[in-house]
Amino acid sequence: MIIGLINLKKLDPAFRVLVLMVICETLVSILSRWQQIQDLNNLPYLHFLTFFEFLLGSCFFYLTITNKAFKRIIFILSILFLGYTSINSFFIQDIYTYNQIPRMLEGYLFVLFGFLYFYELLKQPKVIQLSNSGEFWAVTAFFSYFGTTQFIHLFSGYLGSHYRDFYLILGDLNRTMVIIYYSILTIALWKKKSQTT
């Protein structure tokens, strides 16, 4: 977040959206942690996070990918998902319960968008050095977290409501993936900053 904020002016719109997403995630983490310390149910923040995280993440992919057909796919799926997650939070599921289906769907969609990006990357005539590409690292970060935490989201709801201790173990696993996610995002922002200077 710090690297993103320092270099915000040098970054292109896609990466500014990414920085905004990171800020959003950080704020929600702080607020939900504060609620947890006070022994209050912090799951409403997760519903809120799912919505805005997906909104900003899909904006990043929309701005990064240049293929018009892919952009249309991202746009339509984003609208559908945001609609579903809103309805789910207010009408289907209790806002104080773990929203595992939207979280899983969010993961699948980000993985799909990631594959669209990689497909476009491999098909374009201009070959780029991947290790120096900020976009590549950012999509890798999405893959590393949203792609790998499917099982965590699938069982978190059940374990959270029945076996709190085991739920906390899953929380540790999730936090490990989050550390990897943010580390790779840091590399993405660093590489993007180097690209633009």
Add this chain to the structure above:
Amino acid sequence: MEEKIADNLVVLVSIGTLSLFTFFGGVLLFIILYQKKVIRSQKEKQDLETQFQKDMLHNYIETQEKERKRIAADLHDNVGASLAAVKMMINRIPSQNDSEKGVLEECKEVIQKTANSTREISHNLLPPSLDTLGLVKVVKRMGKNVSSDELKMKLNASPSLTLSKKVELALFRIIQEMMTNTLKYAKATEIIVSIEQQKDQTIFKYTDNGIGFSIENSNGLGFKNIATRVQMIQAEHRFFSKPNHENGVSITIKS
């Protein structure tokens, strides 16, 4: 029992997460390796194309030299000899009066001029004296031919300069090429050719004080020819241009 189920679930989730991590890691690795393969094959293709162009230019120059040699020989042996024969025949024509004598003298003059031009063309194509006299003397002669009130040519080189025939021919052609450009476009008043032979290298420099040229646009055939000739003698070159001051080429030939 229920705790065991929960424990198993946690193990399942951990294994599942690790598997997914490995899977996506594999996908990324595939993409990186594929991209590296594409970069490598593009580089190979580019190298092949560059080598092909180099070979084409080498062949072009070699063919050019062979043709020049052939044309120079033909001009000397055929045209030169024929003109000499015509001159001899004219000398044998008995002239009756002054006007006939005048016409015959004019014919001999024209033939002589034609023979001189033919000799000059033949020498420019392939100076026979390059083999016998060496580069320094031939360049001095060139300098005398081009020098005038508006343009002076200076040569800074030791008379005892020793270079291989291949290098001498390449440098001679480069001087010809650069001089053509100077005379056509540069509006220069001075040309300086310097050849400095050091222990492990020879440094050649051609400069004029003309209006200069754009180094970024130095992709014309003349510059490419120079670059190819430099490559053929395994040397390095650098074009430079400071208008109205110093424009030209510097070549370093390793011994």
